[in-house]
Amino acid sequence: SRKRRISCDPTCASSLPPKKSRKTRTAEDGVQPCPEPDLYPKSDQIVKCVNSAWGCPKAGRYTQLLYHQHICTYVPATTKHNAVKERKEYHVRGYLALKLSSNNSMVTFNNSFLRDLNIQFFFCNLKSGLVVQAFSGWTSNANVKFKLKFTSENAKFTLRGRIDGKKHFIKEFHNETILKYKMCLMCPDPSTLA
Numbered sequence: 001s002r003k004r005r006i007s008c009d010p011t012c013a014s015s016l017p018p019k020k021s022r023k024t025r026t027a028e029d030g031v032q033p034c035p036e037p038d039l040y041p042k043s044d045q046i047v048k049c050v051n052s053a054w055g056c057p058k059a060g061r062y063t064q065l066l067y068h069q070h071i072c073t074y075v076p077a078t079t080k081h082n083a084v085k086e087r088k089e090y091h092v093r094g095y096l097a098l099k100l101s102s103n104n105s106m107v108t109f110n111n112s113f114l115r116d117l118n119i120q121f122f123f124c125n126l127k128s129g130l131v132v133q134a135f136s137g138w139t140s141n142a143n144v145k146f147k148l149k150f151t152s153e154n155a156k157f158t159l160r161g162r163i164d165g166k167k168h169f170i171k172e173f174h175n176e177t178i179l180k181y182k183m184c185l186m187c188p189d190p191s192t193l194a
Contacts, residue, residue, distance in 0.1 A: 051075060055115050071097045071178070073111040090185040096150075097178050101125040106133065113185060117141060119163055121148075121183070129171035134163045145186040152176045
């Protein structure tokens with residue numbers, strides 16, 4: 001029978017642990033064991049958020065940005081033109097961390113449309129439920145409609161409205177910590193407006 005030569009490359013990151021029946025080599029044999037791979041690489045280099053191209057100003061070390069990038073308010077939006085309904089549709093998906101709203105204060109959870117359409121979405125986490133508000137400083141956005149779907153492990157809720165600054169109350173999500181959302185903005189085609 002041929003003996004296999006076992007060597008350990010210090011750069012290996014995906015080596016399998018030896019089986020119990022095989023003899024493992026130690027530092028006494030002159031071979032160093034493979035180091036455990038870093039799940040999150042340590043680096044002092046400052047990097048931008050992955051959503052910086054969509055307007056996110058956040059920057060920091062990679063490990064500092066992990067949680068932020070998960071709940072970033074500047075998530076990318078996709079655009080579609082619906083020729084049948086003569087409107088432009090913007091679609092976006094993201095996460096909403098309810099703990100960011102404390103002391104009954106309104107906090108933004110989506111800034112994806114801020115640069116192009118001057119539209120923001122806010123929320124407030126109350127003991128009795130969740131308050132959601134769509135806001136724009138442009139009066140021309142009053143005819144823009146939105147459809148917002150929230151999902152969690154225990155509940156689902158769809159909210160429809162206009163970008164008019166009205167507050168909407170949702171009581172289904174008062175015991176959650178993070179919500180997943182899908183949003184669609186429906187803007188009338190400017191060429192169809194008189």
